[in-house]
Amino acid sequence: MTSPEPRFDPVALAEAEAIRTRAAAEADAARIKAEGEAKAAELLAAEQAEELRISNERKRMRLEKDQVDHKAHVEKKEAEAAESRSKKEKTDKAAAEKEAAEAKREAEERRTELWWKWGARGIYAVGLIIAAPVQFMHFWDRERPFLIAAPALLEGLALVLAFGAAWAVAHRRDVAPYRVGIMLGAVIAAGINLYGGLYDERIGFNAGLIGAIASLGGPIVLMAYEHGIAQKVDGIPSWRERRAAEKAAKEKAEAEAEAAAAKEAAQKAADAEKQAAQVRAQEEQERRDADRRDGHPEVWAVAEAMRSARGSQYVTEQIWAEAWYRKTGSKLVGVTAEIEAESRAAQARMQNVTSTPIIGEFSLIESQKGPRPKRSPDAPDGRRNNGGTPPPRRPGQTAPYVEGAKRQARLEQTTEKDQT
Numbered sequence: 001m002t003s004p005e006p007r008f009d010p011v012a013l014a015e016a017e018a019i020r021t022r023a024a025a026e027a028d029a030a031r032i033k034a035e036g037e038a039k040a041a042e043l044l045a046a047e048q049a050e051e052l053r054i055s056n057e058r059k060r061m062r063l064e065k066d067q068v069d070h071k072a073h074v075e076k077k078e079a080e081a082a083e084s085r086s087k088k089e090k091t092d093k094a095a096a097e098k099e100a101a102e103a104k105r106e107a108e109e110r111r112t113e114l115w116w117k118w119g120a121r122g123i124y125a126v127g128l129i130i131a132a133p134v135q136f137m138h139f140w141d142r143e144r145p146f147l148i149a150a151p152a153l154l155e156g157l158a159l160v161l162a163f164g165a166a167w168a169v170a171h172r173r174d175v176a177p178y179r180v181g182i183m184l185g186a187v188i189a190a191g192i193n194l195y196g197g198l199y200d201e202r203i204g205f206n207a208g209l210i211g212a213i214a215s216l217g218g219p220i221v222l223m224a225y226e227h228g229i230a231q232k233v234d235g236i237p238s239w240r241e242r243r244a245a246e247k248a249a250k251e252k253a254e255a256e257a258e259a260a261a262a263k264e265a266a267q268k269a270a271d272a273e274k275q276a277a278q279v280r281a282q283e284e285q286e287r288r289d290a291d292r293r294d295g296h297p298e299v300w301a302v303a304e305a306m307r308s309a310r311g312s313q314y315v316t317e318q319i320w321a322e323a324w325y326r327k328t329g330s331k332l333v334g335v336t337a338e339i340e341a342e343s344r345a346a347q348a349r350m351q352n353v354t355s356t357p358i359i360g361e362f363s364l365i366e367s368q369k370g371p372r373p374k375r376s377p378d379a380p381d382g383r384r385n386n387g388g389t390p391p392p393r394r395p396g397q398t399a400p401y402v403e404g405a406k407r408q409a410r411l412e413q414t415t416e417k418d419q420t
Contacts, residue, residue, distance in 0.1 A: 134197070158181075306323055
């Protein structure tokens with residue numbers, strides 16, 4: 001007995017085909033997913049590499065900027081240090097030069113003072129050497145030998161008073177009495193020497209005259225020296241210092257006078273400009289008031305009342321704006337109810353013109369239909385299997401009319417009904 005032939009099972013075949021199709025689809029999906037993941041990973045890696053490159057580039061640029069900034073900072077600090085050293089060197093050099101000049105001046109002062117001191121004493125000593133013998137010869141008397149001490153008394157009187165004057169200068173005391181005493185003693189000694197030269201043949205006129213000069217010259221020179229020392233100790237300025245101080249004071253007074261004159265001139269110019277500005281403001285206020293009073297008398301009356309009530313000198317812009325609002329009801333100065341009505345009417349007309357369709361021969365528009373719905377690229381073409389005849393239209397396939405065309409159609413229908 002022969003075995004029966006297997007029967008064809010379309011269901012199993014369909015299931016197997018479905019399984020194969022599903023497996024192929026799953027494999028394709030897995031492959032596409034893997035490719036997508038690989039591509040995404042590749043893109044991610046590329047993006048990360050690009051981000052890393054950009055980050056490294058930014059770090060490099062930041063590092064270069066920091067290096068440049070640091071270099072500039074170091075150069076600036078070095079320049080400041082060099083400038084500071086240069087200034088310090090200049091200051092030290094100026095201080096050293098000033099100190100050297102001061103030391104040189106002090107040394108010169110000491111040298112000249114020393115020469116002056118010993119010169120004055122030397123002249124006094126020379127005068128004493130000349131005047132003393134003349135007086136000894138004049139006072140010598142065998143019967144009265146004690147008169148031999150008279151020259152010591154006369155010449156010593158001026159010398160001791162000169163020492164007293166030096167003491168007064170050192171102790172900051174009044175030296176006038178000592179100077180008077182020195183001159184009295186010197187005059188007495190000089191008079192005696194001159195008298196002896198005139199009436200004593202042993203002395204002679206020349207010796208008496210030179211003795212008188214010596215008696216006066218030595219104390220005078222020594223007194224002049226002590227006078228200069230006293231002025232220096234007391235801080236009394238010399239004639240040259242007084243002259244320099246007077247010159248500096250005069251220059252300072254002239255500079256102050258020039259500055260005061262310049263300041264006064266600037267103040268006068270500012271006052272003149274301020275006055276001119278006030279005049280211009282007054283003229284502008286008068287023009288504005290006259291214009292408002294002539295152009296808007298009713299509003300001006302309200303503004304004047306408000307100005308008078310508030311005690312203001314002029315009708316200010318705030319008062320005028322409030323008066324305009326109180327009289328016209330408009331917060332915008334210059335706008336009245338009539339102007340506002342005309343403006344709104346013009347706006348309404350413009351709105352109607354821009355939104356209403358055109359009637360007449362210019363009422364046609366480029367397209368009365370809206371845009372067609374986009375056709376899917378995978379949709380089958382219905383004309384391929386019916387001999388090229390277009391397929392029948394279905395509801396919803398025709399593009400709708402645009403809103404403007406609808407309004408135009410309604411308007412034309414309304415117009416035709418009104419005409420009939």
